[in-house]
Amino acid sequence: MDDTRTLRFFNRGPSPVARLVFFSVLSVLLLFVDSRYQYLESTRKVLAVMIYPFQRLTALPGEAIGSVAVYFETQERLLAENAQLRQQHDADAAQLSQLQAIQAENAQLRVLMDLKQRVDYPMQMAEIVYVERDIFKRKLFVDKGSQANVLPGQVVVDDFGVVGQITRTYPWLSEVTLVTDKDHSVPIQNQRSGLRAVVFGSGDINEMALRYMPVSADIVEGDVLVTSGIDGTYPPDLPVAKVTRVERDPAYPFARITCAPLAGVDRHRALMIVSGLPVLPERPATVETTTEPEGAKKRLKRRKP
């Protein structure tokens, strides 16, 4: 009668506590491996292919509402939009002809000055499948993957500016980390003054920060920041952000500069993947192999979003 343990008539396997410990340790182990190493990428790809049809299925209601909305679009609105686009096209065409003349001139000047020729970057259209579903992250998925030769590290732009960077590819999908993702950094150049800096994402969808700029830095509100292209990842001269507020408090060593990203992910569904990464000159062969490249590799890895 002293024994108050519950009698176990049926063997139900390990107790809940044992299971909790087992699966928690398994999860923590997976978390550790996934955050430090790349071993699980292939497993992730296999699972992603398995759930891909269901993911497309969930996007269907939104697409259906969109197509119904297109069906009920009024004629006046379409006509107005058409007229506006025509006007825009005329203006652009005029500018484009100027641009061609200037490009030709520039190429000639570069030949004369013996500089490296600028390259055009081939672009690939992609459509947003769905936007971030995790509140902590600024990510979205587009419908082109490794089957369409999309590579991690490529840059995604829309018609206003840089949207983000491809960080992971699946066969038919790829994951884009937005420039506004927390601590995502883009090397930029102030279009007005030519000042180079790095702009960081803030985690908020319409805010970015220009950190570590001295109080005396030549930046005013309304400046447009374009990619500088010196990192070898982002092609040069793509608009990234616009400065919205500059606070210069002499009590702090750095000015507090807030920017707004120019590209809008909630505006349209079509994006462009800039495919041609600039070809860098070959790395000179190094003799010492053990310590230095390992350190450089680690630093690169940590900078990746």
Next chain:
Amino acid sequence: MSNGFAKDQEFLLPASTGFIAFSLFVAVMLNWLPWHGWALALRPDFVALVLLYWCTHKPHRVGIGIAWLVGIFADVADASLFGQHALAYTVLAFGGIVLHRRVQMFDLRQQSMHVFPLLLLSYGAYAAVHWQVRGFVAWEYFLGAVVSALLWTPMTLLLQALRRPRRDPNEL
């Protein structure tokens, strides 16, 4: 609401494996809908709710192992770290199994009060992992736990209704 109804004393069809799988599938689909902006912050975690329902009502059918497996798929779909959702759902399922006898003694309103801390714990596990890896926490994320707890009553009613026999068993 009659108490007997909430206490799971009415005759319910035995939950078939197919029905459990289907309910989890629907919950996953609801989670994967393209929520964004404020709707994303307020989005209840349907998968957590359905898992918790089965863990409290059929603890020998749906347990920690299934919760973990569902979590792994959620991790792939959300592009979160492997094990992040899995850990959160494991903690949730454990809470549900430990409290399953207790929860069934109360009516639905009181059940929600039991479910809320469990959901908060699971949300906390997810946020803690994120905080460890990336170093910040978005506090509006926890609003989802409140909305999920509020949704416990309608979801339980719906699942109970689906498990009730279609025909009167006394009719000849």
